[in-house]
Amino acid sequence: MAEDYYEVLGVPRSADGSEIQQAFRTLARRYHPDVNRDPAAEERFKQINEAYSVLSDPGTRARYDRFGPDFRQIPEDYDERVAAGQGFGGGAGAYGGSPFGGGRGADRAGGRTWTQTDFDTSGVDFEDLFGGIFGGRGGRAGRGSPIPGADQEAELTLSVEEAYRGGRRKITLGGPGGERSYDVTIPAGVVDGQRIRLAGEGGRGRGPDSAGDLYLVVRIAPHPRYRLDGRDIHVDLPVAAWEAALGATVPVAGPGGTAKVHVPPGTSTGRRLRLRGEGMPHPKGSPGDLYAEIKVMVPPSPSPRERELFEELAAASSFDPRKQT
Template structure:
């Protein structure tokens, strides 16, 4: 059902004397901004329908002439009704029709999810006078999941994604060292094809980090568990700790309890444009599962000698 509006020119933000090319440019800009799959604000869908209705009428020379003469009642006017003399002159069309397809404008964004809600219902809107003006292709977006090690070290990977008509397509991707969750990698010219000789759009890969059995990444900081023995925790020690870039040595202070976080500055995810993240190793005391006779004897001697009560210490007793 057509959307009733007050002023089609005001809806598109153009002068009443605007050329067909100006109307097309205004529509492209506003359609990208207000498409409800991009704009989640209340009323976005109705606003988008209003914009599309305005373009549908003003891009067609015949319906535009009727609208200029009869205003809101243009639909009831006879097809042979001529324009009244308003002193305005519209640029004559250089060709009869040209299609503006939202699938070209929006359809391949976010992995092709556009077009489902509107189902191509705007396909075939026609306008006059656009001639062979090049129309650039839309930028597209897809998801790219990588390992924590790839994010830390970078490298080149080949990925396979759906291409035109659903056919698989391979891309070579340079993953920069220090890429983080949510960052976008741009592949120039790999987006949707342009129309009438227009340049293709770009493909943007949104990076996601795959869950890792050992590392947890928050921004550029990396968290890792650090298993230590009871005597290393009590006496202090220098122990190896694994990072996505390889093992480093870390000093465990004497008297470290489980849950203590030790910080290694600059050992987190690199930052090509600034300060790298930090690595936080959380102490986790691990006791032997099977004690030798001598180990048991030593632990028994320690138990008999020590006055330390971890439950009292946990309650904050002096």
């Protein structure tokens, strides 16, 4: 039993032309034999094109909806023939219960003799079927019709600093045809998962301007100092015990340079200080923020005088950090 063309494209019978076209584009790219090496892909590709060739033409689609998979065997003047009581495919007289009898019948109006094959176009060249969508309006464009190449993806690993600054970078990617090099413009402030489009650098198609696109998926490499959360940047800020206790203005380094931040008196480890707008740039919106997380540090090997001062502080202070809430 012939497959239902709507099921082949995965669309409902109520689908409009744009839905049918979009379904066709998606499936054609997935099952094109130049992209999909599965042995069954080419046959699937033919089915997709056959379904699109029928459903994309309003007149042909209407006949398919009315007569089903045998619509090609119905003459265009079917209604006129039935009204005139003309014979078809199996004997004289009215249109019989099976109009596809396979025998030769007489067209009484014109005396022409015809067979079932006069209306059978099932042997359509599947490559020609691209013409209606990629090669012009309606109808077929012949074997020279453009066939779109597939879009492709590759990962582009960047450091936090490279993602922050952006700029030009030359990359080399391997593939079935060997290595290819590209000069890539990296927008300032790209984030992990963002895609950079290289138009026309994807899979090869047929015809001018038919190549697919290459998408570089940005991956931000782990950094020893910076942690990214979208466009926000988190960095540890070491401060001395007396800076944390007394307050101080200290430098904090970010990928965009060094900024000054005020540490309030009585600051403890874990407190976050926000530097608004010092995170990753955003070409079309607000930049992220830089968050400096305080880490109170003490001398790992205090000098005799430092030790003496700490002992004096310990004797004079009633502070007990273990009783703090």
